[in-house]
Amino acid sequence: xxxxAGDGFSCTNHWQNHVLCIDAFxxxxxxxxxxxxxxxxxxxxxxxxxPLDVDPSSQRYEExxxxxxxxxxxxxxxxxxxxxxxxxxPTMGTLWSLPENKGKDAAEGSFxxxxxxxxxxxxxxxxxxxxxxxxxxxxxxRKGVLEP
Numbered sequence: 296x297x298x299x300a301g302d303g304f305s306c307t308n309h310w311q312n313h314v315l316c317i318d319a320f321x322x323x324x325x326x327x328x329x330x331x332x333x334x335x336x337x338x339x340x341x342x343x344x345x346p347l348d349v350d351p352s353s354q355r356y357e358e359x360x361x362x363x364x365x366x367x368x369x370x371x372x373x374x375x376x377x378x379x380x381x382x383x384x385p386t387m388g389t390l391w392s393l394p395e396n397k398g399k400d401a402a403e404g405s406f407x408x409x410x411x412x413x414x415x416x417x418x419x420x421x422x423x424x425x426x427x428x429x430x431x432x433x434x435x436x437r438k439g440v441l442e443p
Contacts, residue, residue, distance in 0.1 A: 325370040336386040343407040367413040
């Protein structure tokens with residue numbers, strides 16, 4: 296919100312012209328864009344722990360495949376939050392941390408393993424990351440960056 300105030304630097308100008316702004320929802324929460332946020336921690340954990348050798352025409356396999364290939368082909372990452380006791384339903388990070396779920400985050404032969412493998416060994420073919428235009432703040436101030 297700071298305009299140039301005689302020191303030669305404008306935070307607002309820098310923000311608009313030198314900061315890469317991306318659509319964080321699409322880039323960092325692709326699974327949520329498919330299955331939603333409500334109770335998604337348990338659902339996503341169940342889908343990712345689905346074995347790769349189940350019937351490919353089953354709903355669980357199709358959903359898991361859609362999510363994993365969406366993440367691998369068109370997103371920078373899948374945010375795995377903990378947010379313990381901050382939300383109504385536990386997040387996938389919180390669930391993975393429970394003793395009864397030990398190893399589900401790296402289960403052999405699962406979609407989780409495919410996601411881990413793909414994130415290291417596959418390369419996306421998309422042309423570019425979807426960027427957004429950095430908006431100029433509605434209100435700005437003429438103050439130096441270190442002024443009180």
